[in-house]
Amino acid sequence: MTSRHGSAPVTIVGGSATGLFAAERLARAGRPVTVLEGANAWSPEPRTLIVTRRMRDLLGAVGDRAVVNTINHFELLTAGRRATVALSEPDLIIERAVLVPGLAEQAASAGVEFCMGSRVRGLTATGEGVTLEVGRHGSTEQRLATTVVGADGTFSRVARAAGWPPLTTVPLIQAIVKLPPDLAPDTTRVWFQPDETPFFYWLIPESDEQGALGLIGEDGPRARRCLDRFLERQHLDPLTFQAARIPRYTRWVPPQRRMGGADVFLVGDAAAHVKVTTIGGIVTGFRGALGVADTILHGRTNAALRQLKCELDWHRRLRRPLERFSEDDYNLLLDALTPGAKGVLSTLTRDEPARVILRVCLAQPRLILLALRTLLSRSPRPAVPS
Numbered sequence: 001m002t003s004r005h006g007s008a009p010v011t012i013v014g015g016s017a018t019g020l021f022a023a024e025r026l027a028r029a030g031r032p033v034t035v036l037e038g039a040n041a042w043s044p045e046p047r048t049l050i051v052t053r054r055m056r057d058l059l060g061a062v063g064d065r066a067v068v069n070t071i072n073h074f075e076l077l078t079a080g081r082r083a084t085v086a087l088s089e090p091d092l093i094i095e096r097a098v099l100v101p102g103l104a105e106q107a108a109s110a111g112v113e114f115c116m117g118s119r120v121r122g123l124t125a126t127g128e129g130v131t132l133e134v135g136r137h138g139s140t141e142q143r144l145a146t147t148v149v150g151a152d153g154t155f156s157r158v159a160r161a162a163g164w165p166p167l168t169t170v171p172l173i174q175a176i177v178k179l180p181p182d183l184a185p186d187t188t189r190v191w192f193q194p195d196e197t198p199f200f201y202w203l204i205p206e207s208d209e210q211g212a213l214g215l216i217g218e219d220g221p222r223a224r225r226c227l228d229r230f231l232e233r234q235h236l237d238p239l240t241f242q243a244a245r246i247p248r249y250t251r252w253v254p255p256q257r258r259m260g261g262a263d264v265f266l267v268g269d270a271a272a273h274v275k276v277t278t279i280g281g282i283v284t285g286f287r288g289a290l291g292v293a294d295t296i297l298h299g300r301t302n303a304a305l306r307q308l309k310c311e312l313d314w315h316r317r318l319r320r321p322l323e324r325f326s327e328d329d330y331n332l333l334l335d336a337l338t339p340g341a342k343g344v345l346s347t348l349t350r351d352e353p354a355r356v357i358l359r360v361c362l363a364q365p366r367l368i369l370l371a372l373r374t375l376l377s378r379s380p381r382p383a384v385p386s
């Protein structure tokens, strides 16, 4: 990959987590950067997110300010089993409605220019670059750009206009609930119920009193029905809901294309930089943004993007047997979590899937047999019933 516009201004479409992070990196390196954001103000819907400690390394103080809780234990449950994994370094619970304005402030201080209430409707190739058609305050403006970054989320206009294929998506829905008395605020609870979701249910404490209980589904209305029934079974009342469709990473697609005379890049959900095991896109989105910013600045594909590809591919490999797991398989999995295997899970994070797989399998070789048997004996589970 090469960037042909060494000092050209950069136009970023979408001013949420990944767009703002990329904007700040580019502006600090001396590039003129404009962010076109569809919303009128920095007031994203609240969203409770769990991330690994790696977010701290990437964001520093601005990330720290968005941390609302920390998690020291994971409790894994099936219908008949329970296992607890203690984390040697805590996971972080962050609030997106705090994180995004913090990133915007940081980007502004680096010199980024913002055009709020600017919704990009399309891109047209020209000899000198691309023309962006921008809806703003009831009128339409045309902007010429030679370097464009699409950070406009799952249903990216930039991606479609530049010819990237549409993404496979899954609904992610969570309810904010009062914490049940038997859950410590530093413990995330995970339930494996493959007859209802091919992923899992979670309850993530965001404070001493409240947490986010959710699931990843396959179909939006069905996921909502499953969540309602699960809340009833757990005797929990929803206070509010948070939901959106998130891309499901299926294969690596290079996040750079030529369109007319412009270089067009994608970051974050727009590029499907999402771990397919957990549908977590924050840390991987920042890493993709870092890689794309470095490509724009230094003109070639870099180690950050290669490492991200490798990691996302490992998550996809790990997801394949899990996609076929029955309740019995999850029971066998929890039974196989010996102190050695738990020790690996406690020290490594889900940002290092290859090392986790290798070291857990060395600690507990029965897991290799379980994965192989599942892959060889069964086709993927049919869609969960409504």
Ligand SMILES: Cc1cc2nc3c(=O)[nH]c(=O)nc-3n(C[C@H](O)[C@H](O)[C@H](O)COP(=O)(O)OP(=O)(O)OC[C@H]3O[C@@H](n4cnc5c(N)ncnc54)[C@H](O)[C@@H]3O)c2cc1C
Binding pocket: 013, 014, 015, 016, 017, 018, 019, 036, 037, 038, 039, 047, 048, 049, 050, 051, 118, 119, 120, 121, 151, 152, 153, 154, 157, 172, 173, 174, 242, 243, 244, 245, 246, 267, 268, 269, 270, 274, 279, 280, 281, 282, 283, 285
């Ligand atoms: C309920 C829920 C819980 C989640 N939990 C986790 C979690 O625990 N951990 C984790 O890692 N991930 C989690 N995720 C996923 C994570 O939130 C996303 O991967 C991440 O926020 C993607 O950030 P982004 O900046 O790429 O895109 P987005 O946050 O989607 O931002 C896109 C931005 O582009 C703007 N925009 C869109 N179209 C246009 C346009 N045409 N013109 C101009 N602007 C435009 C939007 O207004 C928005 O500001 C969760 C998602 C949901 C829905």
